[in-house]
């Protein structure tokens with residue numbers, strides 16, 4: 001999917017870079033417009049004053065998004081219904097919900113791969129109308145190209161963006177070093193473990209320097225110990241680079257330990273039914289967060305909102 005995005009993004013690159021520059025240069029104006037429109041971007045219930053002291057810049061926004069898919073029966077399937085949410089600059093937000101409630105669909109809409117049936121998605125204040133270079137994916141499968149070395153895989157997206165070769169190499173090298181993969185730059189994907197391959201996928205995603213990272217269950221295919229290591233690397237990298245991210249996960253502990261906020265979706269048609277602001281320090285250290293006394297309370301609340309355990313209790 002990243003490949004698809006990056007491929008289509010190439011033809012739109014000039015437009016996109018121009019509009020990104022515009023969006024960033026117009027930040028104060030952008031914030032004012034949001035205010036005038038009365039948009040509720042503080043779903044956590046903090047006052048606007050408090051909100052301003054964090055970051056008023058919204059990187060990703062969904063406004064009243066509904067998605068219907070045509071089915072073979074002729075009936076439309078409503079995957080998501082009237083979803084509004086926003087993710088601020090530098091914020092990490094997790095999205096959790098039952099299987100089939102529309103989480104990936106929401107991500108695909110924000111990335112321009114699906115056009116919503118109703119409502120709109122915006123990245124950096126610009127309406128999303130197709131795949132674009134603001135966006136980078138990381139999925140459950142690493143989707144590395146087997147005939148390319150690790151360094152060449154990391155450089156793939158920036159190559160399509162048309163970055164000069166020296167800059168491509170510099171970026172790839174810096175990312176591989178920061179993710180502990182420098183010694184494997186010349187290896188091929190089959191020579192790496194599953195966890196290392198996911199790390200390469202993360203490096204490739206970061207290399208394109210996206211406005212917003214979309215992470216769709218990035219660690220669900222790796223073992224529990226590797227997952228903890230990768231979670232810490234992701235958290236540190238996001239914090240260091242000041243990146244904004246929307247993370248889909250079924251792992252409630254992962255959601256709590258990696259995020260500033262967790263949004264809970266209902267069963268299909270998916271709606272946002274709860275929001276938890278994670279009030280624990282050290283967002284860049286999920287291992288430390290795991291030990292915080294508040295974690296269990298957050299996870300329990302998420303379990304309750306998802307109705308986990310209720311079916312079993314009812315039928316017991």
Ligand SMILES: Nc1ncnc2c1ncn2[C@@H]1O[C@H](COP(=O)(O)OP(=O)(O)OP(=O)(O)O)[C@@H](O)[C@H]1O
Nearest residue numbers: 069070077079098099100101102103104105106268
């Ligand atoms: N391209 C498509 N065409 C038709 N239906 C689709 C399409 N993509 C998704 N759907 C349907 O929309 C619903 C939501 O799917 P989606 O993949 O977004 O769920 P999800 O929350 O990501 O689930 P999971 O947690 O299992 O990954 C499902 O019923 C799915 O069958």
Ligand SMILES: [Mg+2]
Nearest residue numbers: 103104105216
């Ligand atoms: Mg999904």
